[in-house]
Amino acid sequence: MNATSLNGTPAATSPPPPLPSLRLVDIACRRGDRLLFSGLHETLASGELLWLRGGNGRGKTSLLRLVAGLAAPESGQILWGDAPTRRNERFASQLVYIAHTNALKDDLTAAESLAFLARVHGRDASAVALRAALVRLGLAGRERTPTRSLSQGLRRRVALARLALETAPALWVLDEPFDALDVAGTATLHALLAAHRARGGSVLLTSHHLHLDAEAVAAGLRVLDLDLLPRDAGVPA
Amino acid sequence: MNGAVFLAVYSRDLRLAWRRRTEALLPVAFFLVAASLFPLGVGPDPQVLKLIAPGVVWVCALLAAMLSMPPLYAADHADGSLEQLLLAPGAGLAVAAAKAAAHWTISGAPLVACAPLLGVLLGLPSEELPVLFGSLLLGTPILSLLGGVGAALTLGLRSAGMLIVLIVLPLAIPALIFGAGAAAAVDAGQSPSPHLSLLGALLIACLVGAPPATAAALRIAVE
Numbered sequence: 001m002n003a004t005s006l007n008g009t010p011a012a013t014s015p016p017p018p019l020p021s022l023r024l025v026d027i028a029c030r031r032g033d034r035l036l037f038s039g040l041h042e043t044l045a046s047g048e049l050l051w052l053r054g055g056n057g058r059g060k061t062s063l064l065r066l067v068a069g070l071a072a073p074e075s076g077q078i079l080w081g082d083a084p085t086r087r088n089e090r091f092a093s094q095l096v097y098i099a100h101t102n103a104l105k106d107d108l109t110a111a112e113s114l115a116f117l118a119r120v121h122g123r124d125a126s127a128v129a130l131r132a133a134l135v136r137l138g139l140a141g142r143e144r145t146p147t148r149s150l151s152q153g154l155r156r157r158v159a160l161a162r163l164a165l166e167t168a169p170a171l172w173v174l175d176e177p178f179d180a181l182d183v184a185g186t187a188t189l190h191a192l193l194a195a196h197r198a199r200g201g202s203v204l205l206t207s208h209h210l211h212l213d214a215e216a217v218a219a220g221l222r223v224l225d226l227d228l229l230p231r232d233a234g235v236p237a
Numbered sequence: 238m239n240g241a242v243f244l245a246v247y248s249r250d251l252r253l254a255w256r257r258r259t260e261a262l263l264p265v266a267f268f269l270v271a272a273s274l275f276p277l278g279v280g281p282d283p284q285v286l287k288l289i290a291p292g293v294v295w296v297c298a299l300l301a302a303m304l305s306m307p308p309l310y311a312a313d314h315a316d317g318s319l320e321q322l323l324l325a326p327g328a329g330l331a332v333a334a335a336k337a338a339a340h341w342t343i344s345g346a347p348l349v350a351c352a353p354l355l356g357v358l359l360g361l362p363s364e365e366l367p368v369l370f371g372s373l374l375l376g377t378p379i380l381s382l383l384g385g386v387g388a389a390l391t392l393g394l395r396s397a398g399m400l401i402v403l404i405v406l407p408l409a410i411p412a413l414i415f416g417a418g419a420a421a422a423v424d425a426g427q428s429p430s431p432h433l434s435l436l437g438a439l440l441i442a443c444l445v446g447a448p449p450a451t452a453a454a455l456r457i458a459v460e
Contacts, residue, residue, distance in 0.1 A: 092326040
């Protein structure tokens with residue numbers, strides 16, 4: 001693993017203020033004419049990792065989109081500290097949302113794609129930082145490859161390289177980040193998640209590749225199970 | 238408005254267009270081919286051609302601009318880039334403005350550059366050529382801005398291409414009237430400046446009104 005390359009930048013002189021908690025208050029989510037879930041209460045504090053579970057079609061992605069602010073809940077409030085997350089510039093600057101789509105352009109190279117996403121979100125888009133992030137995700141030598149000729153797993157790595165650019169505590173909202181990753185990629189992502197939580201960042205993710213074993217629980221993994229929440233009557237369980 | 242997002246989107250779109258140069262030139266090719274059909278259709282009478290030339294050039298520019306609209310947001314919507322763009326702080330306006338600016342640079346500016354050539358082809362007198370050029374210079378950004386609204390409103394719909402044309406064409410009628418009218422005024426021995434002033438006013442109105450409308454439509458589209 002290339003775990004060293006990112007720590008070359010000098011540390012900020014004053015520690016950043018602690019990350020606010022994400023608070024979900026009595027959230028209900030509707031998709032079309034179906035109530036996916038209701039009565040969701042949850043708090044995600046700085047340094048925590050919340051694993052969102054639930055069967056297909058239970059609203060995992062919908063909940064992530066609600067948290068990211070791409071959609072509005074049917075009822076309830078999503079708070080960042082004490083302020084609503086919608087139209088909240090502070091929240092927007094502290095959020096990293098990676099959907100199941102990779103948001104890459106076929107005609108751009110891996111480095112250009114990452115640079116674009118970094119610039120849009122106000123992150124460090126210098127050539128050194130971009131290269132370090134791509135190397136961290138095992139993409140050394142592929143910086144100038146157009147993303148169209150990368151495999152599914154490598155494209156996922158380019159999208160996840162955004163996480164390696166992060167230096168400040170933030171909220172990561174990740175939709176199936178482990179999908180299409182190989183063993184080495186999974187290990188890198190675990191290392192990124194651990195480093196992120198160690199500096200006070202919080203994570204909300206969905207995954208079919210996590211295991212709720214003793215080690216994970218000891219590391220502070222928490223589970224939110226959408227299957228346990230009430231939903232529309234008449235939908236077969 | 239988020240200036241960093243504007244610059245990032247604008248420069249990325251130009252780069253993508255450069256990577257697909259032939260595709261980016263298709264609207265200009267359509268413009269040239271469509272306008273040069275008119276002498277074949279209405280006959281080679283110089284008097285008739287001279288009379289209809291400003292209108293022909295303007296209508297063809299309008300259609301060429303509309304043809305290049307459907308992919309404006311569709312590709313970003315499909316690959317998830319649009320969601321990422323709208324998540325950045327204060328990005329909606331910047332994305333709408335940058336997309337319209339990039340569309341004009343890629344599709345509108347070449348149309349403006351080719352217009353005098355078509356004017357000569359259709360036998361337009363030389364004193365009308367600068368007026369035609371000026372009216373398109375003011376008018377094509379209006380088309381890019383209005384087209385952006387149409388493209389955002391029809392995002393994710395099937396047959397979006399036809400819907401964009403049907404939504405935007407009625408809105409573009411004032412621009413067409415004043416744009417084509419400017420050159421016609423010169424032909425009638427009048428000053429083109431009232432037409433050009435009104436065209437400028439339309440451009441300002443679209444600059445102020447279109448990006449917020451586009452941004453609102455984009456937010457609805459990703460929801």
